[in-house]
Each structure stands twice: as structure tokens, then as C-alpha cells.
Amino acid sequence: MKKYEFAYGKGKKEIELDESLVLKEVRTNDFETIKDIPYEVLEAIYHPIGCAPINEIVKPGQKIAFICNDPTRVANSYDFMPVLVNEMNKLGVKDEDMHIVFALGTHREMTHEEMVQAVGENVASRLRMYNSVSTNQEDFKYFGTTSRGTPVWINRHLCDVDHVILTGTIVHHYFSGYGGGRKAILPGCAAMETVRVNHSFMLDPHAGLGKTEGNPCYEDQMEGVALFAKGRSLFLFNAVLNAKHQFLKMFAGDYVKAHQVACKFVDEVYGSVIPKEADLVIASCGGWPKDINVYQMQKTMDNAACAVRKGGAVIMVAECVEGSGSAVLEQACRRLGSPQAIRAELEKDFRIGANKAYAVTRLMEKAKYYLVTKLDRDMARDMLFSGAFDTIEEALAAAESEIGKVESMILMPEGSLTVPRVE
Template identity: 70%
Template sequence: MTERTYSFAYGRGEKSFTIDDDLVISEVRTRPFPVIPKDQIREKVLETIRNPIGTKPLAEIVKPGDTVAFICNDPTRVANSFDFMPVFVEELNRLGIPDENMRIVFALGTHRAMTEEEMAAQVGADVAKRLKTYNSISTIDEDFIEFGTTSRGTPVRINKHLCDVDHIIMTGTIVHHYFSGYGGGRKAILPGCAAMETVRVNHSFMLDPKAALGVTVGNPCYEDQMEGVEIFAKGRSLFLFNAILNAKHEFVGMFAGDWREAHREACKFVDQVYGAVIPQEADLVVASCGGYPKDINVYQMQKTMDNAMCAVREGGVVILFADCEEGSGSAVLEETFRRLKTPEAIRAELEGNFRIGANKAFAVTRPLSKARFILVTSLDPELAHDMLFTAAVKTPEEAFALAREYVGEKPTVILMPEGSLTVPRVE
């Protein structure tokens, strides 16, 4: 027996465990693409926006004195905006756009409002001081303007701070998304800067089996988001900048240009970076979300559950390292589980009355229908039990002892230290 010790990211630190290496059939990691060195980021951002995909460079789009709104990620999505936002501001200053003609709208979707400190941490203190910043809070009705309805019935209501400017620059990063196919691109606007009812109707299409990870064609959520942004974009100037990061939050790719074409190209690259072939589905998957903020709460942790589900056999076990320092992340999520108690009841209610928060309860139950999930977490064990997890324990040792009760002493094991990013598949 060859024992080996591994350390997986957990919250703001790490957790270590020892395992018989002979049992490990695969360690799933992002592919080692060359990193853009820190001292070359500025140059790479400029090169990317000056040679865009499917549209003219910014220098030919913006005119001196124009107004610009940037859309930036909130803290639940790592984007390293603080690296590229100063470059954008400097470039637009050079093109004749003063600081007072620029603003930042943070794409919260349905997440909580950001503090001033969080805004400064996201985009850099200097940029936050120089540009006006706004939270797009989906529940403040008067902050949204309606532009029509998609063919699937989604009202297109977009934050007013994007509606009175000459140009919108959509920024962010791209990873696979468990029901919208991929993040990035149109998601900066819908759901990022959309009203709660817009998000609610759009997300109701996640109940469709075609609303799946890495799927765009025929995916009703993705197609509805694209149509919604098309309706809003009529007669407007939209420019996209999306980056791809590795598990260490380093840049490995940058794409800019037309919000549709540049995103399509970027998604092909995302498949190369995050896609991983495994020999077979394993009895036991040991996964980490990748630490903070990927495991800040159950709401965010669920994305890793979907990826781990791709690697575990039917009836197997997933040990998931997820601190969840902010608990579940949603009172509605907790209330839905406590009241309805089974996956079938949750789905049935959503089919009749789709609610944000309750939809995440459905998302959590999908992986649970395939395998047992044992959490190594600071989450309240009673809450974890209400949410149908097999157990919530404090240490890896407890988790492995419990897992052995279901998969025996010699299970096949797949390790997923970068679980929020990597998408395993058997070829």
C-alpha cells in the first residue's frame, strides 16, 4: 500500500488527508496552459481589446466625450477585475473619455448588495475612487427599464444605469455553468443586471433536461438569455471582454469583441482548459470547490456538486470540501428543503410556481439523486441533513470513515482538487 497525503483548498485555508495511492484512478485538474505573467497583463489586455473578434477596436468605436458603463463581477465570481479595469480606464482616458463619463455597474444577479470595500477590492481602490459605482439590485423595481419580452415569455427588464450611456463594456470570466451552458458573455446583462422577475422566468427553464452544463444549442436558458440581450442591445453599442483563469486565479486567456462571437470563441477555449477525460466513473470522488469564494455558501458550492456528479458512479459517494462560511446563502433555499423534504416535491412545486432560491434546492437535489454527498464543512449538520446531504463533518478522517460504510475499504477514487472548474467526462 502506497499512502500519499493531499492538501485541498478549503475556505480561506486548506484541509489535508491521506489516501492509498493505488486506489486513485485519476486526478482531475485544469490543463496546464501557459500563464500570462503579471508584468505582461497590461500589454495583453491592450492587445486583446485592440484586436477584437467580430467588431472594430474600441479606438474606432468610442468618440471623445462619449459615456461608458462597465459591467463587473461581484465577489462570488473570481474575475481579477482589479488587473484589467485600470488598463481599460487608462485606455479610455487616452481615447478622450474622462473619468466622470465612466461608471461601473456590478452584476449581482440575485445576490446581495456589495459594500464600498468589496467594490474597491473587486476593481482596485484607485478605479473605485475615480469612477461612480452602482450595485444592480434585482429587487429594486424602479432601477429597471423594460424593453419587451422574449419569445419564451421573459420580460426584458435591465438596470437603468446601462440604459443612458453611449457604450457598455461587459467584463468577467468564463467557466462552465450547470444550466446556462457557460458563464460570461450575455450573462453580464441577463441575469447579471436584470430585474428579479426577468431572472425568475429565465431560470425557470432550468427544469428542461437540455438546460445543461456546456450546452448552448437547444438550451432554453441560454437561448432565452441571448434573445433577451439581443432585444436590449438593439441600437446600442456593446463590447465584450472575457478572461479565462486557471485554478490559481491566473490569466490563461483573454477574448474581446462582439458579445456573441468573442464569447463563442472563448467557450471553445474553456472546453480545452477545464474539460478532462477520466477512465471510468469512480466509487468515490474527493472534491474541493477550490476554496473561498467558491465555497462561501451552499449556493456557490452547488456548482462543484454538478461537476463531481460527472465523475462518480450511480450510488457512489462524493466527499466534498466546502467551508460555507456564509451558511446556505439563501433563506428561501433552506425554507424550501425544510418544508418540501423530497426532490420530487421540490420539482413539482417549481413546475407550478418557480421561485429564485427554491430553484437552487432543485439544483442541489440533482447530484444527490445520483450519489451520496458527505460534506467536510463548517455548515450546521442539522441544516445539511435538512438539505438531504448524507452528512456534514468537520474532518476528512470522519468523512472517509463514513464513506467506507458505503463503498467499502478499496473503492476506485477520483480526486478533484479544482472541482468548481473541472468538468470530467468518460470518452
């Protein structure tokens, strides 16, 4: 027997398992971490991919808008934002001519305290900060419609500046291919209707994890951002982190080319070959904030689905201290009761929140999902989970009573990051 640990909220859950049953403990590939963060930030922006170095782009007296991640995405913005802001000062840009827009997408508004925590007290005390709230229609300007019919409404705080600097981190995304890059703007700083139409393409079979070419969600986002970018200066600063939230590599430059190079590195870091699909997968999102609610947990559910056999079981170790994360998600599950019914309604009337209901429940057509969680038990049942428990042992017993004796397991302690595949 061997003891295994899984991150859970800001703590952990443990279980002893028969080591001979564990086919693989899937983790991010081991890469050396960045030791000197300020040095690497400057290296990235002065040796960018696909464009001129930052000092040839930014001129004295110009205005800059930074886009930063909200709390649902770990970015460590507080580490690189002071370096970027101070460097802009050296290039002749004053604090009063810079501001930050937080890319909320359709997520909840950030408090002032959360904004300060995100970028650090020094930067927060110097720069104006704004939430991009998708439902405040008056905050958005129209830039045309994509060939797929998505109306492009982008936050006005990105419009009247000389440069927009897109920051954030990159991981795989279950229907947009990859995070980072253009996603800072669309969906990050787009209006609700823009996000709604773009996300409706997730129902297309060509939308998927790690796919860009032919992926309608990704291509529509790229086209939408290109409409906004016409005549504008966009500069990318994206990083890739390991499971301990340490920086592995930084990428800067052209928002398309630099992102493409970074995505290849993401595949190297997070991709993992497994011998076969297992009877049972135990997956942790990696703790807070990735298991803050069901809405965020779903990404780990998708990764875990890559490692479980048809008819098997997945145990999700996810605290979900903020519940479901979406009233619409809850209501769609409760009212419709099956992934087939949810999809049918989405095809007629695509709604944000309801799309997450489909993203969550469609996975249950392959395997049963059990939760180790603080989520309300009735809510878990409403969302079609096979059970919700306090311990991994309880969840494992429930799984075995339904699928039979477990003879193979795959463990995913970094489940929000790692993408298993059978070769």
C-alpha cells in the same frame, strides 16, 4: 500512501490515501499564464473578435458603463479595470462620463469596501459605482418579452450611455452552458422577475453544462440581451483563469462572437477525460470565494456528479462560512424533503432560491453527498446531505459505512472549474 491537499476557505484540508485507489487527480489542463497583463488587455481590445478595434468604436466625449463581477465570481477585475479605464481616457472619455455596475444577479448587495476591493482603489476613487439589486424594481427599464415569455427588465445604469463594456471571466455553467458573455447583463444586471422566468428553463432536459445550441436558458438569455442591445453598442472583455486565479487568455470584441471563441478555449482548459466513474469522488470548490456558501458550492457538486458512479459517494470539501447563501433554499429543502417534491413545486411556481434547492438535491438521486464544512450540522441534514464533518477522514469513514469499501476514487482539487467526462 500519499498526502493530498484540498483548498478549503482561505486554508486547506489534507488526507493520506492509498495511491493505488486513485484513478485520477482531475486538474485544469496546463496552459502558459499571461506575464504582461496590461499588454494583453490592450492587445485584446485593439485586435478584437468580430468587430472594429476599440479606438474605432469609442469617441471623445462619449459615456461608458462597465459591468463587473460580484465577489462570488473570481475575475481579478482590479488587474484589468485600471488598464481599460486609462485607455478610455486616452480615447477622450473622462472619468466623470464612466461608471461601473456590479452584476449581482440575485446575490446580496456588495458593500463599498467590496466594490473597492473588486476594481482596485484607483478606479474606485475615480468612477461612480452601483450595485444592480434585482429586487429594486425602480432601478430597471423594460425592453420587451422574449419568445419564451421572459420579461426583459435591465438596470437603468446601463441605458443612458454610448457603450456598455461587459467584463468578467468564463467557466462552465451547470444549466446556462457557460458563464461570461451575455450573462453579465442577463442575469447579472436584470430584475428578479427576468431572472426568475429565465432560470425556470433549467428544468428543461436540454439545459445543461457546456451546452448552448438548443439550451433554452442560454437561448433565452441571448434573446433577452439582444432586445436590450438593439441600437446600443456592447463590447465584451472576458478572460479565462486557471485554478490559481492567474490569467490564461483574454478575449474581446462582439459579445456573441468573442464569447463563442472563448468557450472553445474554456473546454480545452477545464475539460478532463477520466477512465471511468469512481466509487468515491473527493472534490474541493477551490477555496474562497467559491465555497463561501452552499449556493456557490452547488456548481462543484454538479461537476463532481460527472465523475461518480450511480450509488457512489461524493465528499465536498467546502467551508460555507456564509451558510447556505439562501433562506429560500433552506426552507424549500426543509419543507419539501425530497428532490421530487421540490421539482413538482417548481413546475407549478418557480422561485429563485427554491431552484437551487432542486439543483443541490437532484444530484443526490445519483450519489450520496457528504460535507467537510463549517456549515451548521442541522442545516446540512435539512438540505439532505448524508453528513457533515470537520475532516475528510471522518467523511470517508461515513461514506464507506454506507456504500461499502471504496475501491476507486477520483480527486477534484479544482472542482468548481474541472468538468470530467468518460470517453
